[in-house]
Amino acid sequence: MTHIKVKVDGTTYEDDVEPRLLLAHYLRDRLGLTGTPIGCDTSNCGACTVDLDGASVKSCSVLAVQADGSEVTTVQGLAENGEWTALQRAFHEQHGLQCGYCTPGMLMAARDLLRENPHPKPNQVREALEGNLCRCTGYQNIVRAVLVASGEKIVQKVVEEVEA
Ligand code: FES
Ligand code: FES
Incomplete structure (x- = not known):
């Protein structure tokens, strides 16, 4: 297990994760942020795209441990003060x-x-x-x-x- 600390949609999380755990699965299964869907698991569809430190990435092609120390924004973090962008x-x-x-x-x-x-x-x-x-x-x-x-x-x- 590897200890990670990551800020997601403004909240900081610390977790012990398996090094092979994908960021997409971490967001959905560990943090319950199911607004980020998984459409293919093979980096083709883009449904799982999130923002990682200012760049959009396919979260099924990034390991959760690679997000250690980073800031992630998902679709659930887009609204500003409860208002759509x-x-x-x-x-x-x-x-x-x-x-x-x-x-x-x-x-x-x-x-x-x-x-x-x-x-x-x-x-x-x-x-x-x-x-x-x-x-x-x-x-x-x-x-x-x-x-x-x-x-x-x-x-x-x-x-x-x-x-x-
Ligand atoms: S789930 Fe299709 S690109 Fe990530
Ligand atoms: S896949 Fe249905 S709206 Fe794009």
Whole structure:
């Protein structure tokens, strides 16, 4: 067993974990943070994406021991003072989800993109989300939601580009 100390969604946890325990399983099974789903366990789908020290990672491809001393934000830590962020609101308002299984990972990956590039173009959104698979929406509404959340003045124009 290895002792780890990790801050998740603002709360610090200390645990003894097996060195082989995946971060995704630590979050879900030990901390009960089941808002981060597991869709494949093979690093393909992106559903398990979380923020690790300022970068989005697929938590099924990171060991819990690798998060020792780090700060993790999951989809459950996104809301600010109980209010959805602009990105969360945009997903809701633009119908950027159907079953919702991919949504936590989409939100975390999109958040990472907007932090790096606050005003992305449609193709940049698509590229940023290429590691996140959705079986439901065909991606149109997801891309549009990210563009709307970016708040760019020309957003209506790029929305029209997406829909063209
Ligand atoms: S569960 Fe991690 S990428 Fe699919
Ligand atoms: S909304 Fe169902 S998998 Fe994306």
